[in-house]
Amino acid sequence: MSLSEPLCFLPAELRPPDLWLMNWQDLLDYSWKSPAGVMAWSGHGTAVHSPASDPPTAFSTSTQADTLRTQNLQEALGLSTGLGNKDSVAGNPEGKGVWGTKETPGEEEEEEITTAPTSSSSPVPSPSPTPEDAITYILGRLAGLDAGLHQLHIRLHALDTRVVQLTQGLRQLRDATSDTRDSVQALKEAQVRAEQEHGRLEGCLKGLRLGHKCFLLSRDFETQAAAQARCKARGGSLAQPADRQQMDAVARYLRSALAPYNWPVWLGVNDRRSEGLYLFENGQRVSFFAWHRAPSPEPGAQPSAASHPLSPNQPNGGVLENCVAQASDDGSWWDHDCERRLYFICEFPF
Structure with missing residues (x-):
């Protein structure tokens, strides 16, 4: 059934001329302001006519009248109560498609979650630590320090072992250097002896x-x-x-x-x-x-003067x-x- 179908039961003289072009806000206004009176619809499409001269005296305020109109329209259209109110209509500038919108279950849950009131409970104060908690904390810290100290002892032992190994290696290197020095010295002495022997042989041969x-x-x-x-x-x-x-x-x-x-x-x-x-x-x-x-002078020759310091x-x-x-x-x-x-x-x- 279309949105304006309940008004089709009205006599032709009571129908608005632009029925098929009117939105719900216009239809609501027409139902109350029409000379024929106020129309209410049931879920079966039947209409009940109330004279326009008898305004709804049971409502003391305009808000209650709006609520009644909304409920009548919801019952006529088969909508669930609580969906669509004046605020919802007013929230739509054009007033179109608000009353006929059907929400999916996921959207309804999301709306319920969004509109659900949040509890503003005051924060619960944390319990103050007991002496047992302090002792447990201190013991935990001491255990951590003891573990760290144990690791340091392990590393120190490893370093001591490494130092001992390096010291032994250095001692071995010094011993090897000393042996090498002795070997070099022995080679030098052997070379000297070889050269001497070579010179001796060469001297005797040549x-x-x-x-x-x-x-x-x-x-x-x-x-x-x-x-x-x-x-x-x-x-x-x-x-x-x-x-x-x-x-x-x-x-x-x-x-x-x-x-x-x-x-x-x-x-x-x-x-x-x-x-x-x-x-x-x-x-x-x-x-x-x-x-x-110098050669001796010949016999009978005159003796020479005193010998010169640079004489031969x-x-x-x-x-x-x-x-x-x-x-x-x-x-x-x-x-x-x-x-x-x-x-x-x-x-x-x-």
């Missing part, structure tokens, strides 16, 4: 072998101290002829090696400790000498010349400045 000694000439220019160091590094020392026989053999060896030139060659003889006291490099005192002397007679250098070199041409000894750079001859034990 040089002059005489009894239990071997002599080898070096054509490198060195000071007397540097020459001694080089001979020592090769397992020998500067030549130290022990007697006249060895000195003559060394002289022949140098003459054959350096001929036709005359080169002074360092020997292991010096007077550094005391002027005029000549010693071998091993500290032994020299028991014989082969100093160079050796030794003549005093404190300025403390090292002895042997001439390669005649094997005579000459004193020289120890810092001069000369050839040198080494001797090696055999």
